[in-house]
Amino acid sequence: MTQPLSGIRILDLSRLLPGAYASQMLADFGADVIKVEEPGMGDYGRMMPPHGPGGMGQLFLAINRNKRSMTLDLKSEEGRAIFLRLVGTADVLLESFRPGVMQRLGLGYERLKEEQPGLIYCAISGYGQDGPYRLRAGHDLNYTGYAGLLYYNRGAQGAPAMPATQLGDLAGGSYMAAIGILTALAGRTHTGEGRMIDVSMTEGVMSLLPVFASTYLTADKAPQPGQSALDGGLPCYNIYETRDGKHVTLAALEPKFWHTFCTRVGHLELLPFHLPVGPAEREQAMEILRGIFKSRTRDEWVAELADIDACVGPVYSIDEALNDPHAQARGSTVTSAVAGETFRTLPSFPRISNVSQEQRYGPPALGEHTGEILHELGYSETELAQFTEGGAI
Numbered sequence: 190m191t192q193p194l195s196g197i198r199i200l201d202l203s204r205l206l207p208g209a210y211a212s213q214m215l216a217d218f219g220a221d222v223i224k225v226e227e228p229g230m231g232d233y234g235r236m237m238p239p240h241g242p243g244g245m246g247q248l249f250l251a252i253n254r255n256k257r258s259m260t261l262d263l264k265s266e267e268g269r270a271i272f273l274r275l276v277g278t279a280d281v282l283l284e285s286f287r288p289g290v291m292q293r294l295g296l297g298y299e300r301l302k303e304e305q306p307g308l309i310y311c312a313i314s315g316y317g318q319d320g321p322y323r324l325r326a327g328h329d330l331n332y333t334g335y336a337g338l339l340y341y342n343r344g345a346q347g348a349p350a351m352p353a354t355q356l357g358d359l360a361g362g363s364y365m366a367a368i369g370i371l372t373a374l375a376g377r378t379h380t381g382e383g384r385m386i387d388v389s390m391t392e393g394v395m396s397l398l399p400v401f402a403s404t405y406l407t408a409d410k411a412p413q414p415g416q417s418a419l420d421g422g423l424p425c426y427n428i429y430e431t432r433d434g435k436h437v438t439l440a441a442l443e444p445k446f447w448h449t450f451c452t453r454v455g456h457l458e459l460l461p462f463h464l465p466v467g468p469a470e471r472e473q474a475m476e477i478l479r480g481i482f483k484s485r486t487r488d489e490w491v492a493e494l495a496d497i498d499a500c501v502g503p504v505y506s507i508d509e510a511l512n513d514p515h516a517q518a519r520g521s522t523v524t525s526a527v528a529g530e531t532f533r534t535l536p537s538f539p540r541i542s543n544v545s546q547e548q549r550y551g552p553p554a555l556g557e558h559t560g561e562i563l564h565e566l567g568y569s570e571t572e573l574a575q576f577t578e579g580g581a582i
Contacts, residue, residue: 192219193544197374198278200225201256203285204232206355207313207362207390209252212283214367216255217537217546220281223562224253224553225272228260228582231555242530245552251534254525255549257558260582263294267581272296274566276304281370285313285362288323298385308383309373313362317389329390332357336394341401343414361393418442424474425450425463428504435487436504439478450499454481525551556582 197220201212209232216222226232232253237246262268273296276282282301284291291297291312298310312318315327316335333339333356334349344350369386377383395402400419405411415421425441441447447463462474482490487503494501505513511521522533525548536546559582563573576582 192547193541194219197221197280198223199281199283199370200275200279201283203283203313205234205285206248206252206358208283208285208366209234209249210359210363211313211366211370212256213252213254214363214537215281215370218541218544219547222256223275223558224256224258225261225263225275226258226555228262228556228580231258231260235555241527242532243527243552243554245527250525250527250532250552253552254523254534255547256553257550257562258553258556259559259562260556261559262581263296265579265581267576267579269295271563271566271568271576271581273301273304275562276301276308278566279305279308280374281309281311283311283313283366283370287326288312288314288318302383306383307377307381309370309377309386310383311366311370311373311386311388313366313388313390315357315389316391318387322391329355329357329361332361332391333394335391336361337398337401338394341398341412341414341420347414356397357390357394360397361390362388365390365393365396422471424459424465424471424478427475427478429478429482431482431485431487431490433486437482437487437490438502438504440500440502442500446498446500449497450494450501453494453497453499456481523548527551 194215197215199212199215199220199222201208201222202225203209203212212220212222212224224232232249234246234249234252237248239247241247241250243250261272263272298308298312301310302308314323315332316322316325322335330339330351333342333352336357338356339349339352342350342352365388366386369388373384373386401412401417404417419426421427423442425439425447428436428438430436439450441450441463444463448460451457451459456477459474459477462470462477465471465474485493490501491503495503503509510516521535523536523546524531524533526532560573563576563582568576573582
């Protein structure tokens with residue numbers, strides 16, 4: 190079956206999560222993704238515990254299917270020459286080095302577009318390719334802190350809390366890269382020109398705060414955590430503990446949903462508190478709701494309310510989420526294989542009509558496809574032996 194991105198070749202020089210997840214999404218939709226890795230070491234994610242099938246790190250297994258791997262020493266003259274030939278066959282290059290690394294190797298965007306004028310070059314970094322923080326070391330947590338998101342992500346004691354997932358890497362890096370690459374590919378069909386895409390993970394995280402940012406930019410006053418309509422300020426849009434110590438979500442923002450909820454639970458006195466006036470009314474309504482939800486278990490409340498228009502649902506753990514009947518019915522996992530062992534991971538979303546995601550390759554061993562790719566570039570077996578002896582591959 191022809192996939193939407195069939196015929197698009199992506200060279201992925203990135204390591205760990207942001208670039209790898211972006212390129213896996215594109216690979217799942219048909220792109221020919223080649224992981225270009227350092228000989229001997231490769232992507233650090235390969236060895237990070239915990240380990241799974243084939244001795245590979247679970248992180249690597251989760252985000253590297255449908256890719257080929259080749260090893261190439263970009264610090265060697267031979268390695269760079271091979272890479273330039275490879276770039277001539279590519280549509281996209283994806284990297285996540287600190288700004289300036291590729292230029293120092295003589296492989297920056299300006300040089301590479303001499304080989305391939307239509308090349309789309311996507312660079313993922315913590316803070317962007319320019320600005321005073323461009324060379325700062327950082328990880329996901331730093332980017333969410335700089336972007337303002339962590340300030341609004343509060344725990345039970347009111348202090349900033351660790352996010353449950355890597356919002357900087359995934360939302361700020363992977364998804365921004367995928368959007369940028371696909372946008373540039375679409376634009377290239379009209380102009381034939383490549384583009385340089387500068388993905389700042391900090392800016393990507395900041396893009397998750399459009400309402401908070403707009404409120405501040407309009408009123409010149411930053412919203413306070415837990416006081417806005419959608420981050421805990423409303424009783425009708427909140428999380429409540431149930432009798433068994435689990436939790437449910439109540440999101441009855443619209444009056445019709447709130448009316449349905451109050452009617453079903455038999456507490457019509459709550460109707461005026463849909464939008465409470467002041468902290469006292471808010472706390473009064475919250476206290477009533479806490480008592481209501483404490484009277485039953487989570488699953489009892491879900492059975493009672495989930496199928497009516499009250500906007501009530503469970504707070505699931507990941508195992509519960511994946512085993513929920515709805516997730517099971519839609520097929521929310523895919524099966525891959527490494528070294529004869531099968532394992533399951535998440536597919537790439539969204540679902541696109543008449544497109545089924547093919548499992549062309551399992552997560553590759555380091556350099557598994559080096560010879561195959563070099564043969565595609567026209568190199569002979571003799572040359573491959575020379576490259577190996579010289580350490581270029």
